[in-house]
Amino acid sequence: MDTDKLxxxxxxxxxxxxxxxxxxxxxxxxMLFALSGGLWCAGPELITHCNLCLANAHFQPVLLDTHGNPxxxxxxxxxxxxxxxxxxxxxxxxxxxxxxxxQR
Amino acid sequence: xxxxxxxxxxxxxxxYTRIAQECARRIKQHLNxxxxxxxxxxxxxSGFDNQxxxxxxxxxxxxxxxxxxxxxxxxxSGRCDALELSPYDTTLLVDADYWIEDNTxxxxxxxxxxxxxxxxxxxxxxxxxxxxxxGMLKTEMWWATVMVFRKTQFTKDVFDAWRMVEQNYKxxxxxxxxxxxxxxxxxxxxxxxxxxxxxxxxAQCAIxxxxxxxxxxxSIDLQDNVWTLGYDVYExxxxxxxxxxxxxxxxxxxxxxxxxxxxxxx
Numbered sequence: 559m560d561t562d563k564l565x566x567x568x569x570x571x572x573x574x575x576x577x578x579x580x581x582x583x584x585x586x587x588x589m590l591f592a593l594s595g596g597l598w599c600a601g602p603e604l605i606t607h608c609n610l611c612l613a614n615a616h617f618q619p620v621l622l623d624t625h626g627n628p629x630x631x632x633x634x635x636x637x638x639x640x641x642x643x644x645x646x647x648x649x650x651x652x653x654x655x656x657x658x659x660x661q662r
Numbered sequence: 663x664x665x666x667x668x669x670x671x672x673x674x675x676x677x678y679t680r681i682a683q684e685c686a687r688r689i690k691q692h693l694n695x696x697x698x699x700x701x702x703x704x705x706x707x708s709g710f711d712n713q714x715x716x717x718x719x720x721x722x723x724x725x726x727x728x729x730x731x732x733x734x735x736x737x738x739s740g741r742c743d744a745l746e747l748s749p750y751d752t753t754l755l756v757d758a759d760y761w762i763e764d765n766t767x768x769x770x771x772x773x774x775x776x777x778x779x780x781x782x783x784x785x786x787x788x789x790x791x792x793x794x795x796x797g798m799l800k801t802e803m804w805w806a807t808v809m810v811f812r813k814t815q816f817t818k819d820v821f822d823a824w825r826m827v828e829q830n831y832k833x834x835x836x837x838x839x840x841x842x843x844x845x846x847x848x849x850x851x852x853x854x855x856x857x858x859x860x861x862x863x864x865a866q867c868a869i870x871x872x873x874x875x876x877x878x879x880x881s882i883d884l885q886d887n888v889w890t891l892g893y894d895v896y897e898x899x900x901x902x903x904x905x906x907x908x909x910x911x912x913x914x915x916x917x918x919x920x921x922x923x924x925x926x927x928x
Contacts, residue, residue: 570892570903570904570905571902571903571904571905572904572905572906572907573895573904573905573906576786576787576789576904576906577906577907577908579789579790580784580786580874580906580908580911583784583791583871583872583874584874584908584910584911586871587766587870587871588764588766590766590769590870590871591769592768592769592770592771592772592773595773595774596773596774597769597770597773597775597870599870624870625775625865625866625868625870626865626866627866654909658907661907
């Protein structure tokens with residue numbers, strides 16, 4: 559590598575805002591999973607919805623997936639997968655976010 | 663039900679088969695599915711489970727990239743044959759320059775949708791994701807970079823329409839008022855989806871996250887699975903060099919020479 563290029567690379571500042579935005583896109587994509595033929599996005603809304611169904615003894619409700627298709631699902635299975643995915647990815651997101659904050 | 667990936671690669675000024683080998687290695691590593699190479703090269707390439715020999719693309723065009731000194735030949739026609747050529751029931755069709763870093767695409771392979779493609783995109787150096795449009799009529803663009811499809815009637819209709827647009831590209835370029843050259847699969851796919859969905863937005867086909875594009879004017883480095891991407895941002899009347907680091911993120915790397923260099927590093 560020539561010295562001009564080297565000094566140019568050293569001068570480059572870490573773009574924290576952009577890195578944060580890209581990280582958000584990445585982890586939002588990772589929240590998606592397939593179950594019973596539908597595509598679901600793990601998150602508080604889905605988990606709460608599943609909890610509500612289970613609390614009212616609707617064990618096989620029909621819910622709308624991310625594409626707006628009605629899908630008959632096992633609420634318990636959906637909740638378990640959503641919760642697991644949510645926690646896994648939020649932990650990974652948190653760890654990577656903390657790592658990025660150290661970058662200069 | 664079989665699931666696998668196919669990659670089209672035709673060598674020209676850029677050695678796409680070499681780039682496809684690295685792309686295939688990543689698909690196997692992260693998605694654990696077989697990969698078929700579709701090429702016009704007679705020799706057998708390692709890293710693929712299957713290789714299908716086809717006649718070379720009839721046309722394509724010449725395209726300029728920021729990381730290439732001169733315009734390069736771009737051989738991209740014939741992608742509309744993917745449905746017929748695919749040996750799999752569920753197919754992941756990826757461009758050789760789309761490098762997979764995680765298993766995010768697996769959910770699309772397991773879902774019931776007939777066809778998925780990216781509608782939104784985000785450039786790595788831009789603030790927000792957006793839906794790109796093309797031509798004077800601002801037709802919504804669908805990216806042919808990554809697609810997941812099953813062999814259904816709707817999918818067949820889309821690929822047939824794609825072929826029709828490709829074969830009558832001049833006519834469609836005049837109708838929708840976009841540049842006739844070079845031929846763009848993205849445009850042909852966009853028009854095919856529009857036609858097959860009754861001239862309405864085919865929301866059911868959208869991959870629910872943006873395609874992350876690394877523009878050809880970015881500098882790229884890859885070490886220990888961490889990408890360092892450098893770019894210039896216009897701030898306070900001057901360009902300032904900035905960079906970000908990314909890992910475990912699928913990327914569409916638009917700088918072809920950058921890809922060739924990265925292939926050498928692997």
